[in-house]
Amino acid sequence: MDKTWQDMSQIQPQVMTMLQNSITKNRVAHAYLFEGEKGTGKQEISNAFAKSLLCEAPTAGYEPCELCRNCKRISSGNHPDVHLIERDGLSIKKEQIKGLQEEFSKKSVEADRKVYMIADADKMSVGAANSLLKFLEEPLADTVAILMTEQLQRILPTILSRCQVISFKPLSPENVKRKLIEQELEPQLASVIAHITQNVEAGIELSHDEWFVQAQKIVVKLYEVLKLNSLKALLYLQEDWFTHFKEREQVDRGLDLLLLIYKDLLYIQLDKKDFVVFQNKLKEFETHALHLSPRRLAEHMGCILEAKRKLMSNTNPQLLMEQLVLNLQEGS
Numbered sequence: 001m002d003k004t005w006q007d008m009s010q011i012q013p014q015v016m017t018m019l020q021n022s023i024t025k026n027r028v029a030h031a032y033l034f035e036g037e038k039g040t041g042k043q044e045i046s047n048a049f050a051k052s053l054l055c056e057a058p059t060a061g062y063e064p065c066e067l068c069r070n071c072k073r074i075s076s077g078n079h080p081d082v083h084l085i086e087r088d089g090l091s092i093k094k095e096q097i098k099g100l101q102e103e104f105s106k107k108s109v110e111a112d113r114k115v116y117m118i119a120d121a122d123k124m125s126v127g128a129a130n131s132l133l134k135f136l137e138e139p140l141a142d143t144v145a146i147l148m149t150e151q152l153q154r155i156l157p158t159i160l161s162r163c164q165v166i167s168f169k170p171l172s173p174e175n176v177k178r179k180l181i182e183q184e185l186e187p188q189l190a191s192v193i194a195h196i197t198q199n200v201e202a203g204i205e206l207s208h209d210e211w212f213v214q215a216q217k218i219v220v221k222l223y224e225v226l227k228l229n230s231l232k233a234l235l236y237l238q239e240d241w242f243t244h245f246k247e248r249e250q251v252d253r254g255l256d257l258l259l260l261i262y263k264d265l266l267y268i269q270l271d272k273k274d275f276v277v278f279q280n281k282l283k284e285f286e287t288h289a290l291h292l293s294p295r296r297l298a299e300h301m302g303c304i305l306e307a308k309r310k311l312m313s314n315t316n317p318q319l320l321m322e323q324l325v326l327n328l329q330e331g332s
């Protein structure tokens with residue numbers, strides 16, 4: 001099922017407003033360059049935009065109806081005036097761009113407008129890029145190009161200067177979470193992962209990573225033991241933590257997870273319980289947040305951030321964790 005204009009407005013509100021304006025104010029550019037990380041909706045929005053350009057009965061003048069022949073054919077990828085070029089192997093070849101040009105030099109098959117999209121535009125061969133450049137220099141009246149890239153710095157300046165560049169922001173945690181749940185991740189895990197990565201694919205990978213799934217449980221447990229007493233916490237470090245968090249990057253990830261717990265306490269203190277990541281621990285965290293002054297909480301968070309910094313400057317991870325556990329105990 002294709003994403004609607006509305007769906008995409010939730011994910012990339014600024015981009016959608018910009019595109020909407022270009023249509024309603026009759027300022028559609030000849031060429032756009034959509035740039036942003038993987039999973040930020042570039043392809044979905046290209047499709048939605050192509051539909052809004054060709055739709056027979058757009059709502060409010062820009063929003064595709066999703067029901068007309070044009071919308072339906074774009075959704076199924078077989079509209080004769082809408083072309084998507086994807087790389088053939090490692091690169092986009094000159095012949096692919098040539099083929100497109102031939103296709104476009106004919107009179108439009110049906111619609112007044114033609115749209116072509118080039119995914120991974122940074123992967124164009126030199127020949128392909130030069131061919132495209134000629135095409136961009138002499139744009140046909142009703143042709144709209146949508147180039148997409150995750151690597152803006154790899155786009156030739158000559159191409160860049162002929163495109164209107166639209167930047168796609170990384171997804172917000174709520175959007176990542178929603179997408180992960182759509183992929184049938186359990187909501188609690190989706191919530192944690194959405195705060196660790198802004199990339200849905202990386203998130204799905206993490207959910208299959210046994211180490212990570214286990215890691216978040218160990219971090220919660222460490223936090224709970226910390227609340228009991230420091231001796232037990234130090235023991236827990238020895239018995240469970242260090243056997244799981246061996247590499248420096250692993251410890252770093254562990255600290256990120258621990259920080260999420262303290263942020264949860266902060267959200268509770270600020271009465272923003274909807275933002276709490278570990279919703280399954282809400283009751284417990286509420287009691288803790290009640291007994292912790294905002295100043296102490298800020299200090300605790302500072303200690304974790306400090307530990308992250310020290311970790312990167314080569315402090316022994318074991319000493320660092322022991323020190324952290326003692327610091328987090330103080331006055332709590």
Ligand SMILES: [Zn+2]
Nearest residue numbers: 055065068071
């Ligand atoms: Zn339509």
